[in-house]
Amino acid sequence: MDKNSNKTQNMQEMRHLFVVLSRQFGLLQKESSQCCGVTTIQSHILYEIKQGYHMTLNQLAQRLCLDNSTTSRHVHGLVEKEYVVRLPHPEDRRYVTLELSEKGKKLEEEITEMMTTSIMDMFKDLPEDKMTSMRTEIKDLTEIMRKSDICCYPPF
Amino acid sequence: MDKNSNKTQNMQEMRHLFVVLSRQFGLLQKESSQCCGVTTIQSHILYEIKQGYHMTLNQLAQRLCLDNSTTSRHVHGLVEKEYVVRLPHPEDRRYVTLELSEKGKKLEEEITEMMTTSIMDMFKDLPEDKMTSMRTEIKDLTEIMRKSDICCYPPF
DNA sequence: ATAATTAGTTGTATTTTGCAACTATTAAAT
DNA sequence: ATTTAATAGTTGCAAAATACAACTAATTAT
Numbered sequence: 001m002d003k004n005s006n007k008t009q010n011m012q013e014m015r016h017l018f019v020v021l022s023r024q025f026g027l028l029q030k031e032s033s034q035c036c037g038v039t040t041i042q043s044h045i046l047y048e049i050k051q052g053y054h055m056t057l058n059q060l061a062q063r064l065c066l067d068n069s070t071t072s073r074h075v076h077g078l079v080e081k082e083y084v085v086r087l088p089h090p091e092d093r094r095y096v097t098l099e100l101s102e103k104g105k106k107l108e109e110e111i112t113e114m115m116t117t118s119i120m121d122m123f124k125d126l127p128e129d130k131m132t133s134m135r136t137e138i139k140d141l142t143e144i145m146r147k148s149d150i151c152c153y154p155p156f
Numbered sequence: 157m158d159k160n161s162n163k164t165q166n167m168q169e170m171r172h173l174f175v176v177l178s179r180q181f182g183l184l185q186k187e188s189s190q191c192c193g194v195t196t197i198q199s200h201i202l203y204e205i206k207q208g209y210h211m212t213l214n215q216l217a218q219r220l221c222l223d224n225s226t227t228s229r230h231v232h233g234l235v236e237k238e239y240v241v242r243l244p245h246p247e248d249r250r251y252v253t254l255e256l257s258e259k260g261k262k263l264e265e266e267i268t269e270m271m272t273t274s275i276m277d278m279f280k281d282l283p284e285d286k287m288t289s290m291r292t293e294i295k296d297l298t299e300i301m302r303k304s305d306i307c308c309y310p311p312f
Numbered sequence: 313a314t315a316a317t318t319a320g321t322t323g324t325a326t327t328t329t330g331c332a333a334c335t336a337t338t339a340a341a342t
Numbered sequence: 343a344t345t346t347a348a349t350a351g352t353t354g355c356a357a358a359a360t361a362c363a364a365c366t367a368a369t370t371a372t
Contacts, residue, residue, distance in 0.1 A: 007276070008272060010287075010291065011272040011275050011276050012268065012272055013291070013295075014272075014275050014291065014294070015268070015271050015272055015275060017291075017294050017295060017298045018177075018181045018184075018275075019181075019203070020298050020301070020302055021174075021177065021178065021181075021294070021297070021298050021301060022177065022178035022181045022182060023221075024298075024301040024302060024304070025174045025175075025177075025178045025301070026178060027221065028174075041328090047175070056350075056351090057350070057351060057352095058349090058350065058351080065179075065183060066329080066330090067329070067330050067331080068330090068350085068351070068352090069329080069330065069331080069332095069351090069352075069353080070328070070329055070330070072351065072352060072353085073328085073329090073352090073353090074328095076352090089350095092337075092338065092349095092350085093336080093337060093338085093350095094336070094337045094338065094349065094350045094351075095337095095349095095350065095351085096350075096351070112168065112171070115171050116164060116167040116168055116170075116171055118304070119167050119170050119171060119174075120163070120167050121304070122300050122301060122304045123300065126300070130296075131166075133289075133293060134293045134296065134297055135166065135169070135170065135173075136293075137289060137290045137292075137293035137294065138170070138173050138177070138293065138294065138297065139169075139173060140286075140290065141177070141290055141294065142173045142176050142177050142180075144278050144279065144282070145176070145177060145180040145181070145278060146176055146180060148180070148274070148277070148278045195358095197359090212319075212320090213319070213320060213321095214318090214319065214320080222359095222360080222361090223360065223361050223362080224319085224320070224321090224361090225320090225321075225322080225360080225361070225362080225363095226359070226360050226361070228320065228321060228322085229321090229322090229359085229360090230359090232321090245319095248318095248319090248368075248369070249319095249367080249368060249369085250318060250319045250320075250367070250368045250369065251318095251319065251320085251368095252319075252320065
């Protein structure tokens, strides 16, 4: 049973790596967002709206794993600041599709710029091929995690 | 400048992978914690106390990137539920060192068990060598992110 | 001996959150 | 065709989380 205990140990190490990884990335997100004058969640919303095509509020809430109402309020804040516009769906007027305004697009790009710069900076001393292999493995890992049905909708 | 735009694209992909990764792992944490009757933050605290030796409250707050007071209250909740004990530091009575009670250790192990099982399940169809290379790359990535000084203290 | 510093707790106001109740719109059933 | 269900989204409300500031207790520096 030595093999099994070894596996358990590996999984615990994996868990630890995830803890560190997501905490550090969380910090990066927080920093970049606040630097641009919005909260982390608000920048998440901008990101999701940008990615998604004609996203509705409920879809957004599912993506963020937040309640309907909470999401509605966050969106409200972004609409007030004129980063997001609510458009009634032409086919079904119950739906509200969310789009970025020009101002919102600009802000989102600013945040993205900050984050990618930080990430680039992290990897600046890494050789090209190491970088490539890392990206490959992380891509595969992400796919595995995305597919595992934990709850809510995985981010596309 | 084709090389540069390629690099930017790679970084944006990286950012996206981080978003998915940390969101999915966040869900896993939430699920495992709540399943064991505590909040995500509380399980974080249990984990940190377990890892750290004679952790003090301020150290813990720094680890979690939370305010002193907020952390104090969370710890208070865990002490009330008898998962954590506060011990006065023998050398300096200002400090309070935090330790897991027997009950707390058991709970922490339960949460760990849940998480590692989930992670193991994710990887169940992955060949051994792929798993190994993945772990290696993630380990290196984590180390890179840990070293990048974003703010607060990186989790050891 | 006194002042300054440090660790941690508690008061208070703000923010975030989810549940439930509500409105508006569309789909289903009789 | 009219009534009933269901669905999308918003708002009221109470609970939880959070940070700042004021506080206590203990230690260190002057």
